[in-house]
Amino acid sequence: MAAAESYPGDLLYHPEHDWARLEGDSATLGITWHAQDALGDIVHFEPPVVGTTIAKDESYGEVESVKAVSDLISPLSGEVLEVNEAVVAAPETINVDPYGDGWLIRIRPSTAAEVGELLGAAAYKQLLASL
Amino acid sequence: MQTLRRTPLYERHALLGARFVPFAGWEMPIQYTSIIDEHRAVRSSAGVFDVSHMGELVVQGPDAHDYLQARLSNDLDRIGPGQAQYTLLTNEAGGIVDDLIVYRGGEDSYLLVVNAANVEADLAALPEARDVSGAWALLAVQGPEALPRLEIDIAPFTAREQEVLGVRCHVSGTGYTGERGCELGCAPEDAPRLWDAILSRGIVPCGLGARDTLRLEAGYPLHGQDITPERTPIEAGLAWACALPKDFTGADLLRRQKIQGPPVRLIHIVMIEPGIPRPGMAIDGVGWVTSGTHSPMLECGIGMGYVPSYLATPGIIVTIDVRGRPRAARIVQKPIYKREET
Numbered sequence: 001m002a003a004a005e006s007y008p009g010d011l012l013y014h015p016e017h018d019w020a021r022l023e024g025d026s027a028t029l030g031i032t033w034h035a036q037d038a039l040g041d042i043v044h045f046e047p048p049v050v051g052t053t054i055a056k057d058e059s060y061g062e063v064e065s066v067k068a069v070s071d072l073i074s075p076l077s078g079e080v081l082e083v084n085e086a087v088v089a090a091p092e093t094i095n096v097d098p099y100g101d102g103w104l105i106r107i108r109p110s111t112a113a114e115v116g117e118l119l120g121a122a123a124y125k126q127l128l129a130s131l
Numbered sequence: 132m133q134t135l136r137r138t139p140l141y142e143r144h145a146l147l148g149a150r151f152v153p154f155a156g157w158e159m160p161i162q163y164t165s166i167i168d169e170h171r172a173v174r175s176s177a178g179v180f181d182v183s184h185m186g187e188l189v190v191q192g193p194d195a196h197d198y199l200q201a202r203l204s205n206d207l208d209r210i211g212p213g214q215a216q217y218t219l220l221t222n223e224a225g226g227i228v229d230d231l232i233v234y235r236g237g238e239d240s241y242l243l244v245v246n247a248a249n250v251e252a253d254l255a256a257l258p259e260a261r262d263v264s265g266a267w268a269l270l271a272v273q274g275p276e277a278l279p280r281l282e283i284d285i286a287p288f289t290a291r292e293q294e295v296l297g298v299r300c301h302v303s304g305t306g307y308t309g310e311r312g313c314e315l316g317c318a319p320e321d322a323p324r325l326w327d328a329i330l331s332r333g334i335v336p337c338g339l340g341a342r343d344t345l346r347l348e349a350g351y352p353l354h355g356q357d358i359t360p361e362r363t364p365i366e367a368g369l370a371w372a373c374a375l376p377k378d379f380t381g382a383d384l385l386r387r388q389k390i391q392g393p394p395v396r397l398i399h400i401v402m403i404e405p406g407i408p409r410p411g412m413a414i415d416g417v418g419w420v421t422s423g424t425h426s427p428m429l430e431c432g433i434g435m436g437y438v439p440s441y442l443a444t445p446g447i448i449v450t451i452d453v454r455g456r457p458r459a460a461r462i463v464q465k466p467i468y469k470r471e472e473t
Contacts, residue, residue, distance in 0.1 A: 002165070040340070041167045043425040044407060044432075046456075062454070064407055066166040066425050067340055069454075 002095050005033050011099065012115065013124035014057075014075035019099065020118065022109075027076055030103045031063065034128055036095050039065035045091045047083040047105060054080060054107065056114050061104070063094065076114050078107035138183035139268050139319040143326050147336055155248035157184040159339050166340035170427040173308055173345055174470055177274035178337035179329045182314070183322065186250035187267045188243040188260040195239050198259055203233060204364060204382075206374035210235050215288045215303055217372055219364055220256050225381035225388065226360040227367065229253050230352070232305055234290050242301075244269070244314075246354045256380070268322035272334060273312035273345075275470075280332040285313050296328035307342060309349025309466055344424050347433055350399055350465025356410060357397060357421045357435050366393040366437065368465075396443035397421075399467050400434050400460040406453035408434030408460065413452040415442065420451065428468045432460070 011019040017035035021028045036042060044064040054060040059071035060080075083105050087093050094102035109115070119127065135158035144151070149160035160181065162169060172178045190199055200207045205218035212235050220228040229249040234242040243260065245253050254260060272281060281295060283302060290303035301316035317325055330336065343353070352358045358367045363381075365373075365388045375386050395418070400408060408423030414436050423434030434451075442449065445464045450457045 040162060041165050041425075043167075043430075044405060046405070064425075066344060066427075067161070069407070069409065 002037070003033060003097060005037070006099070007032065007121045007125055008099055009121045011121065012075065012118035013121065014073060014118060015124075015127055016073035018073050018075050020075040021103075022115065025108060026081060026106050027078065027109050028103045028106050029072075029075065030098055031072065031094065032124070033098050035070070036098050036102075039063065039068060039070055041066050042091045042094045045087050045094070045104065047088055048080050050080050050083055052080050053110070054078060056117075063091070072104065074107075075118055076107065076109045077111060078109040080105055080107055082106040136184075138181055139322040140181045140183065140326050143323055144181065144336075149336075149338060152339065154339060155184060155246070157247060159184060160336075161340045162338040163336050166338070166344060167427045169335060169337040169341035170344050172335035173274045173310055173337060173341065174428060175274070177272060177276040177280055177312070177334045178341065179326070179334045180271040180273070180337050180339075180342055181268075181326070182271050182342075183268040183319070184247040185269050186245040186247055186253065186262065186264045187269075187316070188245060188250075188253060188257065189263050190241045190243065190257065190260050191239060193239055195241055199233065199241055199257075200377065200379075202257060202379055204373040204379055205233075206377060207233070207235070212237050213289055213291055215290050215305060219369060219372055220253060221364065221379065221381040221385070222256075222360055223381055225363040225365075225384040227354065227358045227362060227364060227369075228256055228360055230354050230358060230369075230372075232303075234303065248355055266318065267316050268319045268325075270315045270317075270322070270325060270329065271306055271308075271312065272315065272329060273306045273308040273310045275311060277310070277312035277334070280334055281313070281329070283313065287311075296325060296332075298325040298328070300325070307349075307351055308345040309351070309469065310345075343422075344427060347422055347424050347435065348426055348428060348466065348468035350435075350467055352397065352435065353422060362397075362437070363388060363393065365389050366395050367397045392440055394440065395437040396440050397435060398438055398443050398462045399465045400436065400449065400451070401426075401429065401463050401467060402432035402451070402458060402460045403448065404458040404460075405432075406451065406456065406458040407432035408436070408451050408453070414438050415449045416452075418442065418449070426468060428470075433467050434460075
């Protein structure tokens with residue numbers, strides 16, 4: 001069952017429809033409701049390798065639906081601490097709960113400076129309205 | 132930019148919340164709720180597809196039989212009035228211009244249901260054919276429950292005129308899903324009423340997304356992807372639809388290729404490792420994927436593609452280049468998925 005549309009206020013958003021949740025010195029990343037809805041049934045998550053470094057605005061992996069594949073664009077630079085193996089095993093979790101159980105990876109951000117370039121929920125919703 | 136055409140059911144689809152995609156010049160529903168849910172409805176009960184974008188051509192008259200027999204690959208003499216046949220239109224090089232179903236109405240009357248994208252090419256190859264697509268809406272009702280719920284009985288590859296749920300229809304025992312079912316042709320103005328009546332029987336509306344995943348599981352090629360004017364029926368594993376003793380466009384070349392063996396053959400694959408084959412991906416560096424998707428029934432990637440003939444044997448494991456990642460797949464017999472009959 002698909003989730004209802006929402007954009008939680010405690011997340012930061014990247015214009016490529018990815019979100020970051022900052023928690024202490026780590027950040028959890030995922031894709032937004034809009035992204036999973038546009039893709040449809042997600043059937044594959046190609047994660048990065050734990051310990052590798054990913055860069056802001058660049059692809060760190062892929063999610064694939066029945067009809068299309070999409071690059072995962074990282075909202076922040078950092079080192080990959082953890083991959084959500086539950087989502088690797090059951091990628092449809094992203095459709096069901098994109099901000100909760102459907103999180104994708106956890107990273108240690110390499111710089112605080114990038115955070116200021118992300119969007120708050122209101123600004124992201126404005127961006128969606130303009131699409 | 133050309134304006135997209137809409138079927139008589141466009142408003143019905145929009146009301147159901149369908150997502151639309153451009154397909155062969157038409158604005159068609161790709162899904163209503165979820166491709167996977169719609170796919171499973173067809174495998175477990177019944178689904179209905181608006182395929183009014185398909186083309187309908189008529190060839191009539193005392194010369195109709197000989198005219199078509201000289202141009203279509205299959206042997207028209209194998210069907211009588213009220214029967215249908217899968218056949219191909221080929222070019223001088225033996226390439227596939229289109230794949231279609233020919234219906235024999237009476238002794239001198241034939242109906243051809245063709246791919247929407249190929250109507251122009253078909254008319255160029257069959258100048259005597261009359262395009263009657265505008266007078267047709269077409270609904271495919273597919274799945275083990277399709278015929279019981281419509282309360283009709285139609286044998287595979289037969290057709291007749293019959294009233295269905297109060298609408299005068301051309302009913303045929305055909306489809307593109309690997310399931311039992313029928314295709315219902317009717318006047319465009321009757322299509323919304325027929326659609327509503329079908330849905331009232333608990334039949335699930337399905338989009339082109341599920342149509343594609345279903346036909347791939349069934350191992351049916353899609354013209355424009357798996358079969359094209361550059362590939363021959365021998366290469367595509369469609370020699371069974373070619374009556375090679377007779378003469379039709381390109382038959383000489385096909386006879387020669389059948390004896391010599393084609394350089395490439397169409398294969399069906401099931402992924403062993405994660406990943407979904409997509410058109411254009413390399414197979415073992417020597418072949419290429421032409422169609423691929425996620426199989427909702429097998430819950431893994433499946434696809435079709437061409438490889439050199441020496442590699443085209445079921446059981447062989449090949450490597451698909453999934454955007455730089457080598458992923459193993461097994462060559463399988465078609466159909467890729469077949470439901471156990473209960």
